[in-house]
Amino acid sequence: MKLIKNLLIASAISSLAVTSSLAGDMDLVKQGEKIFNTKNLGNCLACHDVNGKKIDGPGSMGPKLVALKYWPDEALYAKIYDPYTTNPISQMPAFGKNGWLSDSEIKAVVAYLKTVE
Numbered sequence: 282m283k284l285i286k287n288l289l290i291a292s293a294i295s296s297l298a299v300t301s302s303l304a305g306d307m308d309l310v311k312q313g314e315k316i317f318n319t320k321n322l323g324n325c326l327a328c329h330d331v332n333g334k335k336i337d338g339p340g341s342m343g344p345k346l347v348a349l350k351y352w353p354d355e356a357l358y359a360k361i362y363d364p365y366t367t368n369p370i371s372q373m374p375a376f377g378k379n380g381w382l383s384d385s386e387i388k389a390v391v392a393y394l395k396t397v398e
């Protein structure tokens with residue numbers, strides 16, 4: 282009986298943990314979306330159409346962002362941190378290297394980009 286009770290408690294605790302980590306991911310995605318869309322943060326929308334949203338600004342045209350959920354996290358992180366590592370003539374600014382976005386802000390943007398179909 283005691284064993285069953287312990288098992289029940291253990292499963293209640295582990296399902297709690299799963300729910301809260303999912304909620305944590307959702308918060309990260311929302312934070313990343315905000316950074317993406319906000320002019321004095323990522324300002325990514327100045328150059329990229331994404332998820333049905335149209336470019337909002339005079340920035341040089343970046344490609345429409347699609348199928349990013351298939352990119353490895355590290356590749357997305359690297360693209361935002363410093364696009365010149367993979368494309369020496371990129372017109373996209375280096376948000377990480379320039380100190381515009383912090384490590385945790387870039388990770389939030391990556392979480393958001395992983396939702397882009």
Ligand code: HEC
Nearest residue numbers: 323324325327328340341342343344360364368371372373
């Ligand atoms: C000044 C315009 C500009 C801004 C602002 C900009 N980008 Fe870009 N981006 C580009 C250009 C141009 C390319 C294509 C060249 C390249 O891949 O480096 C690109 C490429 C990309 C790619 C690769 C897309 C693909 O299909 O190959 C991703 C991902 C990306 N940008 C994400 C972002 C994110 C996230 C932000 C905001 C933090 C951002 N960009 C801000 C211009 C911009």
